[in-house]
Amino acid sequence: MTTEAGILDLSKSFDEELYNAFIKRYGVDFKACMQCATCVSVCPLSDIVPGMPRLDMLLAGLGLFDEIAKRLSPWICDQCMECSRHCPRKANPAKVLAALREIMTAKYDPTGITRRFIIGRAKAKTSKESGK
Amino acid sequence: MTxxxxxxxxxxxxxxxIDVNKLAExxxxxxxxELVKFIKSCYDLDEIVKDLQEKKIERVVIAGCSPRYVLDIAREKITNAVPDISPLWIEVAPIREQAAWAFRNDKQRAQEAALTYIKAYVARVKVAEKIPKEIEVERVKRVLIIGAGIAGLTAAVDVADMGIEAIVVEKRPYxxxxxxxxxxxxxxxxxxxxxxxxILGRLRARANPLIKIYTNAEVLEVYGSPGKFKARIRVNPRYVDPEKCLACGKCSEVCPVEVPNEFDFGLSxxxxxxxxxxxxxxxxxxVDPNACLELKNPGSCGKCVEVCSTGAINLKEQPKEFEIEVGAVIVATGWEPYDATKLEHLGYGKYPNVITNVQMERLLAPNGPTKGEVIVPGLGRKPRRIVFIQCAGQRDENHLPYCSAICCGATVKQAITIAERCPDTQIYIFYIDVRTFGLYELFYKQAGKYPNIFFIRGRAWKxxxxxxxxELIVYAEDTILGRKVSVRADLVVLAVGMVPSLRVNPPSWYKSGVGRSWEQELLKIPRHQYFVESDYICFPMETKRTGxxxxxxxxxxMDVQTSVSxxxxxxxxxxxxxxxxxxxEYSYLTDPNQIRIDTIKCTQCKRCTEECPFDTYSFDERGYPKPDPLKCRRCGICVGACPAVALSLPYHNTDLIMSMIKSIEIKSDKPQIIVFACxxxxxxxxxxxxxxxxTLPPEVELVIPVPCIGSVNMRWITDALSLGIDGILLMGCRSGEATATQQCHFIRGPDLERTRIENLxxxxxxxxxxxxxVKLIEITLEDYNIVVEKITEFVEEIKKMGxxxxxxFAGGGMEYGFGYTF
Incomplete structure (x- = not known):
């Protein structure tokens, strides 16, 4: 969500439900990312999607899942694992991209089945109540 | 005859x-x-000792390697064996480096050079004077430590451990x-x-006869010489006798006055x-004398005195002043947080929920205003979101141009503490660079792994x-994302930097001192931002004032552990x-090389007092400069500065240098060059x-070592030129402020020399x-690959000049001074 003058409001755009589900399911190790961009340098697909997978790491770390939804990277990642092998902080970017594919599927699956598996029933309910 | x-x-x-037999002839x-002998190596000193003991000779010149290798050993061994000989009567003529190696392809020139060097050092050793090996100086076994923070107390423990008395003076009442x-x-x-x-346990402060801690006290004045400084100390009244006070708190209950608590940075x-x-x-x-009604208006209150059960309160207590002799002083005055009200754009002082990192520290402390609970002061509840703004004033030319070194670590610490205590609070940290140096990197990595801590790279601007x-809204550009971002927060914490206390609250002793005041000497150096001046790398603990x-x-x-170190x-x-x-080199006090002044030559021009980096000079009753040998660090800069050549150090003076120069045989057909080298x-x-x-160009006649390039007197240069020397090259270290301080160990030797040459x-x-x-070039130790090229370049210039x-007029009997005054 962007406010006036094109400023991205990090607190309003923070997707608490997906962020908590992501942390719960995949752990916090990916947050050790220090944005050194080694992963971008070694990723064979980063010329197609600039900043892949560094930016996805950053956006996931900040809980900005709406921004990730605009990106192709979770969908085109081949899981060649080059980034994870080279990551100096062992933040495992390839795993994050795979996880984001799951999270994004859960978010947009019209049947809601994936959502139940990935995000969990209780969370889904709260989310429905809050009108999300 | 020597x-x-x-x-x-x-x-x-x-x-x-070199043909040594011909050389000996x-x-x-x-x-x-009197005597020429061959030795197997420069370290072969037995025969020399024997000849000295048999009184065959009085002075020694060893012609061999560079004095850098052998001079100290020769002086130490020979003076140990023959105690009545002055160490300055032993010299080393470097015929290996400066003759054999310098002209290794030209044997005739090498032979000449060897003779030149031996002649020069024989001339030097003849005029060298007798000094003892060391001198006795009376030194007071007591150290004054200003400030009783962690650094001051640690220093006190160490000083007392060595059996020296430690006097700790603390401005605060604790x-x-x-x-x-x-x-x-x-x-x-x-x-x-x-x-x-x-530390207090280790000090055994109440019983230890070697420790005396004065709280509520200040140093008014420090003067005198190292080894026996005099310090005037005032102990301000506490109005409560600490030995009688039970700290029951009844007095505070009845006290009608309430003021902001500086211990909590105004949060309580x-x-x-x-x-x-x-x-x-x-x-x-x-008792706070600025707040107490009774002290302001006697008779108006006095409730605390009535309620005190032990009679500890005495509102009539007077300040006590005393003077004490100390051998050395340790300045451990510490820091103050930067005044955040100057950061208008970050809203400090405008919004109550914008606080500084030191206030945050109090909010987290168990003895703080909230007993360690994270509660927003203005809201009375836990914050939902906290924003930390790093570099609030640091690395900013308008505020503090330096990095405060610890704020990143401190913020990471605070964020982890909050993340542990309030898992539902989101913590955003805006940074320019996370400077968690050394092993603190692991600490930063650990913080990153908390699900509720977010690092955003961008300098908050509003x-x-x-x-x-x-809610407070913090604006910044996330430079990694490449977008402007904002965060809404209940609490904003500004990571303000450290400012030296000496700058914030200039103490009284700041103005005191013999000659130049401490203020001029230690602090008024803008490039150090009023942190105490020192050589940052080689002797960081030493200020420009010896002792x-x-x-x-x-x-x-710095952080606490560095403070302790x-x-x-x-x-x-x-x-x-x-x-x-x-x-x-460090024991300046007992070094027999003491600076002397010839008051007959002195014109009272005060150059020496200006140029001495260590404030050695004051004035005697007749207005002549009076050097304090205890402050002197033997750099010889004053020897170089004096236009009347009235100053001398036993190991570096006009007689020694001029005797070497005058021993050179002036040749009328070829250029001759002298090099002075630091x-x-x-x-x-x-x-x-x-x-x-x-190899050196054959025109180089003599390379003379000097303690600092700033110790070369212009009179020596003019005299050498008038004797017929064609060029003089001075090689000193690099000046300028590329780093925090110049390279010169004596602060500004090359700068002073450059100015003098300009004036010449x-x-x-x-x-x-x-x-x-006459040319000054910058040669440092690492320049050994270019030093010869630089010398050759100068020789070519001289050759072009003719x-x-x-x-x-060579050999025209010109004694010191050409008759010009400058």
């Missing part, structure tokens, strides 16, 4: 190039040479300084008061009579309040000046270059000599 013995080393390096003809105001230490996350308890209130904090040492109440919700040492955040911003180091230096013997850098660089196979131009023009014949017009 009898000189010359000992020629016959090691292979010398004999390969030539040396025998030098005036004053010890521990800033450390006791912190919530936790990083990265151990332990309570800081534990560290202070530990305290009474006019108060216990500084719950773990204060001394554990006793104290903090606003949302009028609808009252005065600095530690802790008075030196530069520097305190150990400063205590080491302070005790070494009190106990040390003249065996190392013994610490350029001389060593040249040694290495020659060892590595470089007119004189040389009057003498009809091209000013370009011969010195003074050559025709």
């Amino acid at each position: 009898k000189v013995g010359v000992y020629i080393c016959t090691c292979k390096a010398v004999t390969e190039v 030539d040396v025998k003809k030098i005036e004053g040479v 010890v521990g300084g800033k450390v006791v105001q912190l919530a936790r230490y990083f990265p151990k996350m332990c309570p800081p008061y534990c560290g202070i308890e530990f 209130k305290r009474k006019a009579i108060y216990l500084p904090h719950e773990l204060a040492w001394p554990y006793a109440h104290v 903090v606003e309040q949302d009028p609808a919700t009252g 005065i040492y600095a530690c802790g955040c008075a030196m530069w911003p 520097t305190a150990h180091a400063a205590a080491m230096r302070a005790t070494s000046i009190i106990l040390g013997k003249a065996r190392t 013994v610490n850098d350029a001389y060593a660089a040249l040694d290495i270059a020659l060892k590595k196979g470089k 131009r007119d004189t040389l023009q009057k003498m009809m000599i091209e000013p370009e014949r 011969l010195n017009p003074m050559k025709q």
Whole structure:
């Protein structure tokens, strides 16, 4: 969500439900990312999607899942694992991209089945109540 | 008539190039040479000792390697065996480096050079004077430590450990300084008061006869010489006797006055009579004279006196002043947080929920205003979102141009503490760079893994309040994302930097001092941002004043562990000046090389007082400069500065240098060049270059080592030129401010020399000599690959200029001074 003058409001755009589900399911190790961009340098697909997978790491770390939804990277990642092998902080970017594919599927699956598996029933309910 | 013995080393390096038998023949003809012998190596000193003991000779010249290798050993061994000989009567003529190696391809020139060097050093050793090996100086076994923070107390423990009395003077009514105001230490996350308890335990402060801690006291004045400074101290009244006070708190209950509590940085209130904090040492109440009604208006209150059951309160107490002699002083005055009200754009002072990192520290502390609970002061509840703004003023030319070094670590510590205590609170950290140096990197990585801590790379430029919700909005550009971002928060924490206390609250002793005041000497150096001036790398604890040492955040911003380390180091230096013997460069006090002034030559021009980097000079009753040998560090800059050549050091003076120059045989057909080289850098660089196979141009006649390039007197240069020397090259270290301080160990030797040479131009023009014949170049130890090229370049310039017009008058019997005054 962007406010006036094109400023991205990090607190309003923070997707608490997906962020908590992501942390719960995949752990916090990916947050050790220090944005050194080694992963971008070694990723064979980063010329197609600039900043892949560094930016996805950053956006996931900040809980900005709406921004990730605009990106192709979770969908085109081949899981060649080059980034994870080279990551100096062992933040495992390839795993994050795979996880984001799951999270994004859960978010947009019209049947809601994936959502139940990935995000969990209780969370889904709260989310429905809050009108999300 | 002094009898000189010359000992020629016959090691292979010398004999390969030089015909030592012929050299010995030539040396025998030098005036004053009594004895010429061959030795197997420069370290072969037995025969020399024997000849000295048998009184065959009085002075020794060893012709061999560079003095850098053998001079100290020769002087030490020979003076140990023959105690009545002065160490300055032993010299080393470097015929291996400067003759055999410098002209290794030209044997005839090498032979000449060897003779030139031996002649020069024979001449030098003849005029050298007798000095003892060391002198006795009376030194007071007591150290004054200004400031009782963690650094001051640590230094006190060390000083007392060495059996020296430690006098600690603390301005506040309690010890521990800033450390006791912190919530936790990083990265151990332990309570800081534990560290202070530990040190106080080690001090055994109440019973230890070697420790005296004055709280509520200040140093008014420090003057005198190292080894016996005089300090005037005032102990301000506490109005409560700490020995009688039970700290029951009844007095505070009845006290009607409430003022902001500076211990909590204004986050809470305290009474006019108060216990500084719950773990204060001394554990006793104290009266704030600025707030107490009774003290302002006697008879108006006095409730505390009535209620005190032990009669500890005495509102009529008077300040006590006394003077004490100390051998050394350690400045451990610490730091203050930067005044955040100057950061208007970040809303400090405008919005109550914008606080500084030191206030955050109090919010997290168990003895703080909220007992350690994270509660927003303006809202009375836990925050939903906290924003930390790093570099709030640091790395900003408008505020603090330096990095405060610890704020990143401190913020990471605070964020982890909050993340643990309030898992639902989101913490955003805006940073430019996370400078968690060394092993603190692991700590930063650990913080990153908390799900509720977010790092955003961008400098926050504005903090606003949302009028609808009252939330604070922080704006920045996320430079990694490449977009402007904003975060809404309940609490904004500004990570303000450290400012030296000396700058915030200039103390009274700041103006005191003999000659130049402390203010001029230690602090008014803008490039150090009022942190105490020192050579940052080589002797960081030493200030420009001998005998005065600095530690802790008075030196530069640092964390607690570095503070403690520097305190150990400063205590080491302070005790070494009190106990040390003249065996190392550091023991200035017992060094027999004492500066002397010839008042007949002195014109009272005050150049020496201006140029001395260490404030050695004051004035005697007749207006002549009066050097204090105890402050002097033997750099010789004053010897170089004096236009009347009235100053001399036994190991570096006009007689020694001019005798060497005058021993050179002036040749009317070829240019001759003298090089002055700083013994610490350029001389060593040249040694290495020659060892590595470089050769000097044949025009180089003599390379003279000097303690600092700033110690070369202009009169020596003009005299050398008038004698017929064609060019003079000076090689000193690099000046300028590329780093925090210049390279020169004596602060500004090359700068002073450059100015002098600039001023010399007119004189040389009057003498009809091209000013370009004198040149100062910057050669450091690492320049051994280019030093010979630089010398060759200068020689080429001189060759282009042609011969010195003074050559025709050579040997005209010109004594010191050409008759010009400049």
